[in-house]
Amino acid sequence: MRTFRSGLLIGLAVAVAVAAAAITYERYDTKTLKRTLRRDAVLCGVNTGLPGFSNSDEKGNWSGFDVDFCRAVAAAIFDDPTKVKFVPLDANERFKELQSRKVDILARNTTWSMSRETNYDLYFPAVAYYDGEGFMVRASRKANSVLDLGNTKICVQDGTTTRLNLADYFKANNLTYEEIKFGKLEDMLKAYDEGQCDVATSDVAQLYALRLRLSKPSESVILPDVISKEPLAPVVRQRDDDWMMIVKWTLYAMINAEELGVTSKNIDEAMKSKKPDVMRLVGTEGEYGEDLGLTKDWAARIIRHVGNYGEVYDRNVGADSKLKIPRGLNQLWNAGGIMYAPPLR
């Protein structure tokens, strides 16, 4: 009897210990890849709605540049770009939600800066989109450069780094301007449309979206100048290097694919390529996928399901989209831009 009771007690203790361990493990397991596999989906924090970057239609289908990046990660892991759960986040909560593991990746037009990495214990694996402050001006003005914008009225949103950058840049170049400030972007756009100012300034990607909403979009141009650095990047938590590597190399695989001419349309042909660079990318040579904890064809999956960097750019924000933002800085390093990925080897 006594033995039975103590046996029961021991059994109970073991069960409690196992349960506690399981709970602790689940809670403190920092291996995002394992959690993702168990869940059978990547949790992706996105913007609640930003033209070209993250948008959801009436049926809840998400699309956009940031959205496609998460789909690419899902394609690499699951060979299925639909295994993503999108979590719309506003700007204030985004870092907290990532820290508390509500999402695996933040792909939410977020500017990489030092303090964001150090203060929030986060990590920005690589730049996905080089944005920066630009200028929209009426075409009739025939301005070729920001340096032609002296003595103009410039509309700018108050309380933004945009306003500070504007002041710095014009001062540094000995240009005078009349600043017209607005609390809301909406009001700024309206004022520009009504002709209260000659110029509107904001980040370039935003200007292209704003221009579409003008009464006569074709009468305004966005100058090619970029006067500030707004490198948009996906974000992950620190101290999960395996996951960070997957996110980083997903992006680099897409950029390398474009450089090598591998697209979603010719991926089957690329699988038969005898070119060493292409073979390493698509996994017919080497074990680069396995080294990431994925499969040999991880990058081929990304390209097949989502496309290379240029395809994703064109579809969402570039030539094939409504926005039609020229590649600019986001063109490959050997074609006029600065998009450069370390070699996959």
Place this chain on the structure above:
Amino acid sequence: MTGFRDLTLAVSAVACLLLSATHGFAQQPRPDVGDEPGLIADDSFQLDPEYRKQVVLYRTTEPPGTIIIQTAERHLYLIQGNGRAIRYGIGVGREGFQWQGILNITRKAEWPDWTPPPEMIARQPYLPRFMAGGPGNPLGARAMYLGTTVYRIHGTNRPDTIGTAISSGCFRLVNADVADLYERVAVGTRVIVRQKPKL
């Protein structure tokens, strides 16, 4: 000298169009779809925004004044320095007629004449034996010769072919654009032609 020059002009024009003609016949249900002599260029044709002339950011170590043609993109860049380029939309060589390299502009011509090759006449007897430069000429308003090749940058009477891969290796711009480019470049200008990498 002028006579010889004109002859060279005629010969390369013929070569360019001949290539386009023979191959066009094999691939297209309608021959020479990219070249319709006599068709007056529709100057009111609206190019897709992507192919309209615009100043863009372009970083390169090539000196200002260089032309860089990125065929896969269907864009021709005239480098301006200070990280800028003027970008024009172009029509490029179709599959099998793609080439890359560095050449110089060796000659410029306004409203170049056209002498269709005998093969083309045989197939389309209604074609003129000689076509003076003008708005109905497939070579368009201007031509800039590349090295000693048959390739050139020229205008077109088919603005709707900008953005396509239809030529035999020549690069075509709408007439307004080719005239604009013509004024900005001199004989001797370096032209870099880039293709998408092969798998």
